[in-house]
Amino acid sequence: MVTGKKLSSDPRHRLNTICPYYTMFPLEFPIRILNRTAKDTVVLDPFCGRGTTNYAARAKGIQSFGIDTSPIAVAIAKAKLATTSLEKVLALIERLLERAETCEVPKGEFWDWAYHPDTLDQICKLRTGLLKTKETDESVMLRALMLGCLHGPQQKDINNSSYFSNQMPRTFSSKPDYSVRYWKERDLKPLKIDIRGPLYKKASRVLNNRLNDISSTKNIFLGDSRHRATFKKLSKSVSLVITSPPYYGMTTYVQDQWLRHWFLGGSSEVNYERTPQVSHASANDFSTSLAQVWDNIYSVSQDQIKMVIRFGALASRSIDYDEILLDSLRKSIAPWKIYCRRKVELAEKGRRQAEHMGARVQSTPLQEMDYFIQLD
Numbered sequence: 001m002v003t004g005k006k007l008s009s010d011p012r013h014r015l016n017t018i019c020p021y022y023t024m025f026p027l028e029f030p031i032r033i034l035n036r037t038a039k040d041t042v043v044l045d046p047f048c049g050r051g052t053t054n055y056a057a058r059a060k061g062i063q064s065f066g067i068d069t070s071p072i073a074v075a076i077a078k079a080k081l082a083t084t085s086l087e088k089v090l091a092l093i094e095r096l097l098e099r100a101e102t103c104e105v106p107k108g109e110f111w112d113w114a115y116h117p118d119t120l121d122q123i124c125k126l127r128t129g130l131l132k133t134k135e136t137d138e139s140v141m142l143r144a145l146m147l148g149c150l151h152g153p154q155q156k157d158i159n160n161s162s163y164f165s166n167q168m169p170r171t172f173s174s175k176p177d178y179s180v181r182y183w184k185e186r187d188l189k190p191l192k193i194d195i196r197g198p199l200y201k202k203a204s205r206v207l208n209n210r211l212n213d214i215s216s217t218k219n220i221f222l223g224d225s226r227h228r229a230t231f232k233k234l235s236k237s238v239s240l241v242i243t244s245p246p247y248y249g250m251t252t253y254v255q256d257q258w259l260r261h262w263f264l265g266g267s268s269e270v271n272y273e274r275t276p277q278v279s280h281a282s283a284n285d286f287s288t289s290l291a292q293v294w295d296n297i298y299s300v301s302q303d304q305i306k307m308v309i310r311f312g313a314l315a316s317r318s319i320d321y322d323e324i325l326l327d328s329l330r331k332s333i334a335p336w337k338i339y340c341r342r343k344v345e346l347a348e349k350g351r352r353q354a355e356h357m358g359a360r361v362q363s364t365p366l367q368e369m370d371y372f373i374q375l376d
């Protein structure tokens with residue numbers, strides 16, 4: 001059996017690491033399921049996040065669709081299905097940097113400390129250029145590369161930088177006040193980084209493998225999976241769902257990524273308004289929201305539909321996540337039946353890491369279960 005460690009460090013799968021995302025599941029989870037799946041299967045992830053399921057399906061030559069309410073998730077997931085080359089992406093970077101058009105540069109203490117002014121100027125040129133450019137596979141790839149390089153730990157050797165920012169975490173955007181305090185206390189100044197350096201480094205890593213074009217970037221939708229209208233965009237009936245709904249209590253997917261959200265056209269300040277989410281108001285509301293999603297899946301599914309769901313909760317939350325999932329299946333109009341369920345191995349959980357201003361620390365432990373479901 002191929003272990004998870006080997007898969008995640010396999011150079012052929014580097015595209016899957018283009019940009020980190022919260023509570024992503026490891027690539028080996030969907031790959032293990034798809035290893036036993038027929039090639040004419042149509043896969044859907046209605047909470048696709050950064051598109052791990054979609055990437056795994058592509059790697060296996062299987063068509064897939066993805067839906068997410070977070071624009072950041074959608075931007076990253078689309079890149080997993082883009083077909084382009086290093087040369088095309090590099091040419092687009094130069095075209096956008098050379099464009100003389102005016103671009104809006106955010107002002108304020110956070111921005112003064114987060115990026116060197118020349119670096120910020122380049123970032124803003126690419127931001128404006130990408131927002132004005134018609135979406136192509138090159139622009140989708142470049143956008144995700146930018147999201148991946150936008151913030152992270154500073155390298156000692158400026159010529160070997162992987163990120164544009166002053167010292168920051170990779171996986172989430174630290175809040176402005178906290179960040180400025182952190183930099184001031186340590187007298188950490190932003191380095192003058194030519195964004196071409198980190199971009200070239202990342203692009204040459206992730207675009208090292210010719211992947212099939214079985215699915216296109218248009219298979220990923222920005223939308224709410226509770227709404228039937230979102231599913232009308234799917235051009236095929238679905239036969240397999242591999243997904244991981246938001247874990248109960250996790251609602252800050254967009255605020256925690258506010259800097260990446262800014263790059264995609266959002267505000268240059270943290271916006272605390274909630275993006276559409278499954279309802280976390282109570283366990284009952286949550287299971288009702290999930291039931292709406294299962295109903296919608298049923299409406300676009302083939303008779304032999306199967307669902308594999310990884311679900312859990314933060315260990316700190318005293319919540320019976322198992323009961324929430326069972327309740328959501330009972331509330332659905334479809335006759336779902338769980339034919340197998342098992343706890344996610346500790347080995348998989350142990351690899352989860354969070355970062356705190358660049359320092360790696362163990363993340364809040366999750367309790368998780370995999371559910372294998374079919375129609376009765």
Ligand SMILES: C[S@@+](CC[C@H](N)C(=O)[O-])C[C@H]1O[C@@H](n2cnc3c(N)ncnc32)[C@H](O)[C@@H]1O
Nearest residue numbers: 024025047049050052068069070224225277278
């Ligand atoms: C646990 S994460 C999925 C991570 C994904 N498996 C990966 O590997 O990246 C759950 C995702 O559900 C999304 N989400 C929450 N409510 C949603 C809704 N109503 N419709 C679609 N997506 C939603 C969140 O934005 C988040 O990206």
